[in-house]
Amino acid sequence: MIGYYMPNHRSRKWWRRIFTYLTMVSGHNAYVVGKDSNYKFTKKNGPNFRAFSEDLAGELTFGVKANHDPPLNHAPQPGKEHHRLVKRRDGLSKVCIECKAKGIKQKVTVYNCIIYDLPIHVNCLQDYQQRMLRM
Template sequence: MKDDKQLARGETDWKTSDSGLSIFKWKDKRSVHLLSNYHDPNLYTIVKRKEKNGTSIDVKCPRVLQDYNMSMGFVDKLDQLKTYFEINRQSRKWWHRIFFHFVDVAVVNSYILYRLIGEEITHKDFRRRVIDGLVAEKIVSLKRKRDNSPLEIKKHKPQVSIEVRLDSSAHQPGRGTRRRCAVCSTKINQVRTEWTCTICKVPLCLSKTKTCFQDFHSKA
């Protein structure tokens, strides 16, 4: 193919094989490469491009690129979601980059399917749930200090991941300072208790008449 410097804006270089496979190199601001077994290299369309002075000009563009732009929406969406929180890192081993890429693609696809089930959730919160699910067993097995507990404060209510909260084998009640119960306390009717879960660090009522401690660790 011609070198980038040999192509002016709007020019296309192409080659075809005996089996009808065509490769295109179209020069816009940068070179764009496309491969097709369907499009005729002689078919062109016109696209608008802005110059530095603000004026618009007509630029010739291969038909294959126009069809690609009309049909590539989902591929573009995948790349967009993947770049937000991707785990891809530089590595001396080339296959690491491929592995990281497929992990990111798997998480994005899982997020899309999860939303189709019906629950609305942000991409970041979904990734947090995935992480919680992977490390929940380790978190529960360790008796964390208060500052390092899985507790998060959100809208003045304690929040603990489902994976940690429902793994009840290591959760035990302990006494602490009197705080509002995470289950039954409301702004109108504030209920305070001195009982706290030693794993979740969440205040919960524990008495003959209330089952907040049991409810918190058994109901999703």
């Protein structure tokens, strides 16, 4: 095994090569032992090494599930958009649209909604989201 491993490696994930090598060697040994111990095994009716290793991999990973499913669509769904506030890049203060819609004394803010790019206060965000869902 050491003859196949380069000591002057530049990869930080060198352990993957060793793990893959050991897995393949142990899989091949299991194939040879299984082939020799089964007297009915012939080249015509028995599985080849590739089919054997695919079956072995399927059995080893049976029941293993990823921590989370990959997202199907990266675009926000209508009605389920996530309004977040970000600080304005230009640093200018703008009039809060929620305060303006309520008829409250117009206050200025340096935050914008990330989806609609509209100025809104941190305290007014929840009211703004509810108003957007009703529309």
